[in-house]
Amino acid sequence: MIVLKAAQEKVLSALQVVAGIVERRHTLPILANVLIRKTDGSVEFTTSDLEIQVRTAAQLDGDDGNYAVTVGAKKLIDILKSLPSDQLVSLTANQAKLTLQAGKSRFTLQTLPAEDFPLVQEAVDFGPAFSVPQKTLKSLIGQVHFSMAVHDIRYYLNGILFVAEGKTLTLVATDGHRLALAQATLEVEMPKQEVILPRKTVLELQRLLKDDPKGAEEEQQIEMRFAGNQAKFNFGGLEFVTKLVEGKFPDYNRVIPKNHKNHITLGRATLLSSLQRAAILTSEKFKGVRLNVSPGALGIASSNAEQEEAKEELEIDYGGDAFEIGFNVGYLMDVLANMSQDMVTVSLHDSNSSALITNPEIEGFKYVVMPMRI
DSSP: OEEEEEEEEEEEHHHHHHGGGOOOOOSSGEEEEEEEETTTEEEEEEOOOOSSEEEEEEEOOOSSSSSEEEHHHHHHHHHTTTSTTEEEEEEEEEEEEEEEEEEEEEEEEEOGGGGGOOOOOOSSSOEEEEEEEEHHHHHHHHHHHHGGSSSSSSSGGGGEEEEEEEEEEEEEEOOOOOEEEEEEEEEEEEEEEEEEEEEHHHHHHHHHOOOOTTTTTTEEEEEEESSEEEEEETTTTEEEEOOOSSSSOOHHHSSOOOOOOEEEEHHHHHHHHHHHHHHHOSSOOOOEEEEETTEEEEEEEEEEOOOOOEEEEEEEOOOOOOOOEEEHHHHHHHHTTTOOEEEEEEEOOOSSOOEEEEEEEEEEEEEEOOOOOO
């Protein structure tokens, strides 16, 4: 039976959408496979890692009838990538094997039964659906993702908090040393729902979400639904289901400073390049930089165990208090590198209080970074 017959680029693009979550090494060999389910002219591709499941469908030619099988996802993609994009590709099922043919190339691949593929049980208690443009969610994730913890024993920090309430969608990420928050307006009123999306889910969504193509008249939307232990996203012909991180996320409102009196607004790129230069003389173990704030000037200094020192000075429009404060330079560079706007505002209180970084052009973005002793 010919399962599918189409141009290489059409088959490859459908497979690449679902293959991002596939692990090369897994205790269950079948999880390295993609489930291919054919229903007459429609072919559905599904992958899972037991925590996340991604599914998409494509209209591809082939024989009539229904058929389902699983085959190695990465192998299939590698073969397709090696072929010309306009090459006609066919997948034919023969007993426990699949044969891929393209021109004079022929590959015979082992399969595993479709009924053994562990599909994620979908939750029954999903809340109301709501939508935002894909580019909006991609931008929100881009503004906060770098503040997620990595392999923290406080597992609820290894992800992003999504809060839908009223007409606001809020995303928050923190690793305990810094916190990033970004907000967007929803078109519908929502009852309060809070979920923590795992790190892998966040990075996969970031990969899959698209900015609107040039000349597109309508914004491409993403529909979201949250349940007690699951979140579900539908966008661009794709269904994405993920387990959630259980646990109580820290009260982010208490972390965000409300009444800092000293504000410095300056060029983002200028500040970033000064910090990058100062960071050269920090060590892997100690990433500290000192900021000397005084009327009209911002001094940036770093040093290391070899007694080497870097000093930078920036002219600033500032008439507030003079003091010195230390930060992990990586935390400052992360936020500046993930912004695209020209200006940034740094609000400070004194040398012992956390700094608040905001973006004059983006309402609803806040980044809090704790000071460090230097």
